[in-house]
Amino acid sequence: MTASKDDRRARFDAQVLPHLDAAYRFARWLARAPGDADDVLQEAMLRAFRAFDELRASDAKAWLLAIVRNCHLTMAAQRRRRGFVALPDEHDPQDGHHMMATAPDPECASIQRDHERILERLLAALPDEQREILMLREIAELGYREIASVTQLPIGTVMSRLARARAALKVRWFQDTGGKPRAVR
Amino acid sequence: MPCAESPQLEAYFDGELDALDAAALERHAARCGECRAGLAELERVRSALRRDLPYESTPPELRARILQALEREGASPAPPPSPMSSAGWRTRLAASRRPGFWAGAVGGFGAAAFAAAAVFLLWTPVGGGVVLDELVNAHVRSLMPDHLIDVVSSDRHTVKPWFAGHADVSPVVADFAPAGYPLIGGRADYLEHQRAAVVVYQHGAHLINVFSWRRGAARSRLPRDASRSGYHIMCWAAGDLDYCALSDAGWEELQGLVRLLETLSAADSRAP
Numbered sequence: 168m169t170a171s172k173d174d175r176r177a178r179f180d181a182q183v184l185p186h187l188d189a190a191y192r193f194a195r196w197l198a199r200a201p202g203d204a205d206d207v208l209q210e211a212m213l214r215a216f217r218a219f220d221e222l223r224a225s226d227a228k229a230w231l232l233a234i235v236r237n238c239h240l241t242m243a244a245q246r247r248r249r250g251f252v253a254l255p256d257e258h259d260p261q262d263g264h265h266m267m268a269t270a271p272d273p274e275c276a277s278i279q280r281d282h283e284r285i286l287e288r289l290l291a292a293l294p295d296e297q298r299e300i301l302m303l304r305e306i307a308e309l310g311y312r313e314i315a316s317v318t319q320l321p322i323g324t325v326m327s328r329l330a331r332a333r334a335a336l337k338v339r340w341f342q343d344t345g346g347k348p349r350a351v352r
Numbered sequence: 353m354p355c356a357e358s359p360q361l362e363a364y365f366d367g368e369l370d371a372l373d374a375a376a377l378e379r380h381a382a383r384c385g386e387c388r389a390g391l392a393e394l395e396r397v398r399s400a401l402r403r404d405l406p407y408e409s410t411p412p413e414l415r416a417r418i419l420q421a422l423e424r425e426g427a428s429p430a431p432p433p434s435p436m437s438s439a440g441w442r443t444r445l446a447a448s449r450r451p452g453f454w455a456g457a458v459g460g461f462g463a464a465a466f467a468a469a470a471v472f473l474l475w476t477p478v479g480g481g482v483v484l485d486e487l488v489n490a491h492v493r494s495l496m497p498d499h500l501i502d503v504v505s506s507d508r509h510t511v512k513p514w515f516a517g518h519a520d521v522s523p524v525v526a527d528f529a530p531a532g533y534p535l536i537g538g539r540a541d542y543l544e545h546q547r548a549a550v551v552v553y554q555h556g557a558h559l560i561n562v563f564s565w566r567r568g569a570a571r572s573r574l575p576r577d578a579s580r581s582g583y584h585i586m587c588w589a590a591g592d593l594d595y596c597a598l599s600d601a602g603w604e605e606l607q608g609l610v611r612l613l614e615t616l617s618a619a620d621s622r623a624p
Contacts, residue, residue, distance in 0.1 A: 176426045185577070185603050187418070191410040205414050212418045216425055228604065282404040304366065305401045308602055311368050330362055333397050340400060 179219050186228045187212070189307050190235050196302050197239040203246075211238040229313035232303065236317060289339045297332035304329055355386040365394045367557070402582045409579075483544060483568070483596075488580045490541050491561050491598045494550070500559070501537035501552055511538040511551065519549035521593055523564035524617045528553065533560070533609045544568035553609060558601035560609055564593050577603075586610045591621030 191208055198204040211234045222230050290298055303314045314329075315322045355361070363369050364377045381387040410418075494500045503514040508525040515522055518540040527535040532555060539550040541563065548565035567589065574587040574594065584606050587596045595617060597610050 172426055176422070179422070185607055187415065188409045188579075189603070191414075192408050195408055205411075208410070208414065209418050209421060213421055213425055216422055228602075282400070283406065286400060286404050301401075305398055306405070311363075311366065326359055326362070330357075330359065333362070333394065334357075336397050336400075337393055340397070 175219065179216055182222065182227045183212075183215055183219070183231055186231050189228055190231050193232050193302065193307055194235050194239060196306075197236065197299075198243075203242070207235060207239045207242055210242065211235040214238060226313060226316070228307070229309055229317050232307060232309070233317045285340070289336055292339070293332055293335060297328045297335070300325055300328045301332040301336070355384055355390065357390070361387055361390050362394065365391055399582075407579055483574060484578055484580055484585060486543055487563060487585060487596055487598055488583055490543065490550075490563070491583060492581075494539065494541075494552075494561055495559070500539065502539045504537045506535050506537075508535065511535065514538055515540070515549045518547065520547045521549050521564055521566055523549045523551060523562070523593060523595065524590075524613060524620045525551050526612075526616055528609065528612050531608070531612060532556075533612070555599075555601055555605050555609065558599050558605065560597055560599040560601060560606065562609075562613065563596045563598065567592050567594050588614050588617070590614070590617035593617070593621070 187208075190211060191204070194204040194207045194211070195201070198207050211231070214237075215231055215234050218234070290301075293301070300314055300318065303309045303317060309317065311322050311325050314320075314325045318325065320328075360369070360373070360377060364374055369377065377387075381391065502518070503511055505511050506527050506529070508527055512522065512525045515525075515538060525535065525538070529535070533553045535551070536554050536559075537552050539552065541548045541550050543563060543565045545568070546565055548563050551562045551564075553560045553562065574596070576587060578585045578587075583598055583600055584603055585596055585598045586606055587594065588610065589595070595613065597606055597613070599606050
């Protein structure tokens with residue numbers, strides 16, 4: 168391997184790899200099955216590496232998430248063409264959550280579980296284009312300009328979709344958690 | 353339009369207003385209960401999303417697979433340009449918007465949460481996790497009034513000697529104002545049964561606490577980076593010290609400071 172190749176890889180590791188987790192989370196939100204998200208992420212990282220010379224240093228995260236999104240859309244289209252539609256995982260009544268060791272006691276764990284379920288259901292009820300923007304803002308922590316570049320939308324559209332998503336979530340969250348503000352844990 | 357639904361309010365909440373507009377909005381909100389309630393609601397939605405959704409980091413075996421693939425890719429000749437970065441994918445977006453698509457994604461969430469929990473357990477064994485929790489607690493405590501700084505100074509020659517009498521370690525201290533990370537002071541804290549030194553930097557609206565203490569039992573279990581309760585944490589070691597930088601700033605911003613400090617602390621630990 169030549170020195171310049173080593174150098175390119177080192178720069179890639181420094182600029183792009185720190186965003187791997189953000190890319191993984193975004194892929195998990197886009198792809199329906201965990202296996203699909205893994206494939207999307209691996210493909211996206213390879214594409215990112217190949218296209219690395221296009222990157223301007225300041226916006227590595229948005230750049231990577233745009234590639235993840237493109238990979239997801241392309242791979243989802245390929246799967247459909249092959250007539251293969253992955254089945255969603257069976258709903259496990261235990262949901263696997265009993266293995267989570269992050270909550271200190273059973274009561275807390277069960278409240279956490281309830282909130283998680285409510286939130287997942289509310290998010291699922293949002294239109295795709297609103298949810299995507301909400302996740303890019305609140306989970307990936309991108310700014311408006313970056314979200315606009317990832318989704319190829321004007322900033323005004325980003326702002327109005329974000330506002331609609333938040334408003335819908337706010338109202339439903341209020342209803343579903345018993346019509347009163349949540350206690351701070 | 354009611355105040356609380358103004359796009360200005362949301363732009364302010366998202367940190368998208370420039371300093372002048374932000375100051376104007378703050379002055380207004382000080383008098384307007386509707387705006388204050390609006391901001392509180394936005395914060396509630398945000399904290400629900402950031403706290404109640406399980407945090408998923410890349411599974412270690414997937415990370416390893418990707419690194420391997422990159423290794424192979426780096427060794428092969430330059431590839432053809434990627435067809436996926438071309439236009440045309442937006443038309444495909446429409447095709448993915450069909451009923452059941454998201455139902456599936458959400459149905460898979462239980463399994464994902466399980467996987468995330470399993471990975472979490474493998475990835476951050478108890479020792480490191482406890483230290484990370486201690487760090488987050490110390491950070492949050494430091495943000496309470498009058499807890500942030502014991503010695504206020506942008507001068508390293510003031511901050512560094514102060515630690516000699518107040519902490520068990522002598523970490524690297526520098527003012528990185530030219531790079532956008534001015535030094536604002538230092539503080540002593542208690543971590544892993546010793547008096548840790550905390551150097552406080554500012555970056556824009558964010559505060560960054562840099563903890564340092566003598567390597568404890570949890571070393572080697574501290575992850576390189578982690579997220580807890582919405583805070584970003586980056587850890588590194590130099591000589592016999594452990595360093596952890598913690599902030600609500602973005603990864604990239606935090607990394608900017610960590611890179612500077614890592615270089616400095618590596619040089620410092622080599623010096624006699």
